[in-house]
Amino acid sequence: MIKTLGPILFFLLIFSSGAQAQNPQAGLSPEQKEFQSLDEQVQGLKSEVIKINREMLLLQEKLLYPSSSQVSIFVSLESSPKFSLDAIALKLDDRQVQKHIYTYRELEALRKRGVQRLYTGNLTAGKHQLAVMLNGKTSSNNSYQQSATFSLDKMVGPKLVEIRVLSSGGGKPDVSIKEWK
Numbered sequence: 001m002i003k004t005l006g007p008i009l010f011f012l013l014i015f016s017s018g019a020q021a022q023n024p025q026a027g028l029s030p031e032q033k034e035f036q037s038l039d040e041q042v043q044g045l046k047s048e049v050i051k052i053n054r055e056m057l058l059l060q061e062k063l064l065y066p067s068s069s070q071v072s073i074f075v076s077l078e079s080s081p082k083f084s085l086d087a088i089a090l091k092l093d094d095r096q097v098q099k100h101i102y103t104y105r106e107l108e109a110l111r112k113r114g115v116q117r118l119y120t121g122n123l124t125a126g127k128h129q130l131a132v133m134l135n136g137k138t139s140s141n142n143s144y145q146q147s148a149t150f151s152l153d154k155m156v157g158p159k160l161v162e163i164r165v166l167s168s169g170g171g172k173p174d175v176s177i178k179e180w181k
Contacts, residue, residue: 070121074118074163075115075116086102091133123159125155131148131150132147148175160179161180
């Protein structure tokens with residue numbers, strides 16, 4: 001008798017939960033229904049606030065960095081396991097604009113062909129100097145530092161620059177830039 005009662009109770013439990021899933025407010029008290037309604041309204045407001053916040057950030061970026069003077073600098077890494085990038089620093093026209101120390105996760109993302117936006121700012125039209133300083137370790141765990149200077153020609157409109165850190169078989173990287181149009 002008990003063995004046949006188990007499957008019957010299991011069937012009734014599943015049937016009753018299926019009926020409640022079709023109408024989630026079926027067995028709720030008026031206070032619970034009101035609470036659930038308030039919770040749905042709060043969730044709706046949260047999503048609206050997130051959407052408005054995103055729009056505000058985009059507007060703020062447009063105001064702070066108008067497209068006519070905007071410059072964005074990105075970093076990509078194509079390295080062998082013989083070189084590990086620890087930090088990078090940027091100077092524009094002898095003024096330090098960015099310094100970044102890499103975490104393990106960021107370095108792994110760059111090794112998987114990721115690209116990091118390192119700097120966004122304003123730059124007037126004309127010729128400018130970009131200095132890149134790298135700190136890292138070679139395969140023999142020796143500290144390695146390298147500096148490279150590049151000339152940028154900024155026109156009216158946004159400027160996108162990619163700093164490419166290319167590591168050869170010897171472990172010491174080459175730094176180059178690519179200007180995106």
